[in-house]
Amino acid sequence: MKTITRTSGLAAALLASTVLFAGTAIGQEVNFWYHFDNADNPMSDLVAKFEAANPGITINAENVPWNSYYDQLYTSIVADNGPDVAMVKMTAQPRLIEMGALEPIDDRLAGWAGKADIQDDLFNLTAAADGTHYYLPVQYVILYLYYRADLFADAGLTPPTTCDEFRSAAVALTKDTNGDGQIDQYGFGFRGGKGGHDHWASFTVSRDGVGFGPGELTSAAGVAGTQFVLDLFQKDKVFPPSAPNDGFKEVIGAFQGGTTAMTIHHIGSSADMVKALGDKVSAVPVPECGGGHWTAFGDESTAVFSAAEDKDAAWKWTAFLSSEGNNAKFNEATGQLPVTKSDTANWTLHDKRFVDATTASLPFAHLYPNVSETADFTNTVWPIAMQRALIGEITAEEMNAEIDALFNK
Incomplete structure (x- = not known):
């Protein structure tokens, strides 16, 4: 009887393991760091929408003060208690790559239906020096x-x-x-x-x-x-x-x-x-x-970190924030421009003449070294x-x- 019990227990464990690793882990949490100064913060609404569409994934979104944002980010990575996903700027990318903190997303981008909706040139602007993509654009401005x-x-x-x-x-x-x-x-x-x-x-x-x-x-x-x-x-x-x-x-x-x-x-x-x-x-x-x-070019992107326990769940949240509708909601709080063509076409937060001047400037926008x-x-x-x-x-x-x-x- 004990043998049967042990076999049943082992089978149950194997079944649970199969469910766990077949896709996104059941009950998985994604820790997300961002920085919003706007008191009208839409993040709770975005989290609720995502969690409703992705049962089993919980998003822990933490609004970290800008003045200490990168100090806290670098310190947390060294201490091995950093976020799974975070807002990041291109100026931080070389250091984050050197720390081995970023997860490449090229394979995920290749299979993501939302890629075609991202504004032209943004992937070129946010690529690493060797052409690898670690960042998914989430907002931007251009002078x-x-x-x-x-x-x-x-x-x-x-x-x-x-x-x-x-x-x-x-x-x-x-x-x-x-x-x-x-x-x-x-x-x-x-x-x-x-x-x-x-x-x-x-x-x-x-x-x-x-x-x-x-x-x-x-x-x-x-x-x-x-x-x-x-x-x-x-x-x-x-x-x-x-x-x-x-x-x-x-x-x-x-x-x-x-x-x-x-x-x-x-x-x-x-x-x-x-x-x-x-x-x-x-x-x-x-x-x-x-x-x-x-x-x-003034940038802001999101990145999946290499230490994330469930990178599938982390990527789903990252892609969600740069998808039609969600990206518009995100940028209504930041005052910057959405990265999706669809949201840009319907954008009303800024007068059209300024949006047009921005998008017309994308082909020759640049970052400093x-x-x-x-x-x-x-x-x-x-x-x-x-x-x-x-x-x-x-x-x-x-x-x-x-x-x-x-x-x-």
Whole structure:
């Protein structure tokens, strides 16, 4: 009788094991880390929807404060108690790969019906250096050119598509509007302080053969790009005098107040723009300069971690967040754009002209080099060099040489 009992127990155990490993584990939990600042957080609704469609999988979603997000993420991975899935940026990818923390998803992508609905170029932008995919895009922004449609109309101008057209428009829109002999309207609001590297890059890194590789910025084309920016300020005087020190607040405030007619930012500021200006504000892709376009891509993806106990369940949740409808709900909270073509076509959170400017910019959107030097570039090297160049302390060639030396030691 005992033998039969043991056999029955073994059979039951084998049956349970078969059920457990035949697909997603019964009763499996997926720990998900994300960061939302918006108090109107839709995550509980998304979790409930997913769990209803996937019985046996429980999603433990934890909203981790942004200020400590990556510190906690790296620490948890080392301690072997990290999440199964988490929101991640491209700047974190090299380190996460080096830590062996990420699960490749190429095989899963190949069999995922939702792949065709993801915006073109996003998989190229989020691939690792060797072409492997670890990230599934979940939201994004791209910088474009904001312009004051009312000021352009008054001057009989159309939005610029090239650097030559940009300069001509900026010169025409720099004027004394009240006849007191003082310039009170400028063609472009340039961000010379921290964060303005995106403005500079659109005029410089767009040029043929120019990038952050050895000697590219110090080439004739690279120097010409920075000189173009300096000439706009020093010779054409189409930037406000405060440009060397202007940050985001100053640049956006001047644009909304009519002090400047153009500036560069992304869709995240469009709601405030429309609130202040209505139909007087519009947007187009940044102009072509020196043979090409270049604009900055702001990314956010989700990744399955290699330590996840049930990678099938983790992938199901990851794919769910980047699927039609769910991705729209997700991005209603973040204020960024959905990654699905279907949700983008029906998107109403941002005015269509800003969505169109963003999607039209996807083919030439880029990321800065995924290396540790990029943090020094954005925080110290570029703003200090740019300010010194604008006020004439160093030349365009000297500025570019400093940046080249940082990236190519």
